[in-house]
Amino acid sequence: MSVGADGLVGAAEELRLALVAAAGVPRPLVAVSLPLSTDAVVALVAAILGDLSVCFVDPSAAEEHRRSLLQALHPDVVLDRSGIRAVASSSSSSREALEAGYVAMSSGSTGGGPKGVLSSWAGIDAFVPHGAAVLDLDPSSVWAEVSHLSYDLAMTNLLVALAAGSSLHLSGSLGDRLRPLGFCARVEATHLRLAPRFIDLAA
Incomplete structure (x- = not known):
């Protein structure tokens, strides 16, 4: 599938508003579990334009691995093929405000569980x-x-x-x-x- 510039910004802004509304905070940490697709690119652009933090989780990975990543990440909201859902157990209310950006998660294979590294949008x-x-x-x-x-x-x-x-x-x-x-x-x-x-x- 191909992605062009037409409509990308508009779709990203619409998604940003939906993510913020679902999370209930202005700059949520978003976990995106979508296959490589136009929708995934729209989510990336929504995070950049909205100054949100985003982590991509491969939906083809084993369920246990995906679950461990989400448990370590504590996202405010999850976007997957079923839509957008807030995470009730999110620590956003007590979490210190972080600089927004792309969160890369380790596999956790070296012990101690997955860990995230934030690369700021700046x-x-x-x-x-x-x-x-x-x-x-x-x-x-x-x-x-x-x-x-x-x-x-x-x-x-x-x-x-x-x-x-x-x-x-x-x-x-x-x-x-x-x-x-x-x-x-x-x-x-x-x-x-x-x-x-x-x-x-x-x-």
Whole structure:
């Protein structure tokens, strides 16, 4: 599926208002458990424009893993395929106000449970124009993405592409993840940046 600029900001603002209303706080911490899709990109843009904090959770991960991530995160609101729901056990009322941004969660495989690392939108804003320039991205560019937004490389990919005004083509299908160059050729993408494991598969 592809993403263009038309209607993206409007859809993101509508979603932001719904997230804030559901959470009951002006700057909620949002957990997004959507597949790689246009809806996920809209959620990302809603968080950026609304100065919200957002963490992406891969819905294809094992249920126990997803549950442990949400328990460690304590989001104010969850957005998934069933819609938006406030989290009653959220610690927002007692949580100290944090700088908003993208929250990357560890897997928790090293013990002690998953842990989050916050990258502020201000820091990301300072980075993405330089990233876009280094990757030679502009509005004529077409970015192909096969990794879920819970993976920080995919997040960086989409942020630099959006900052440059590039078009996005997204696919969460296993076939395209295993054959990313085929997907890239099919959508006539000009840019594709892969994790090392996907480079090995492509080779």
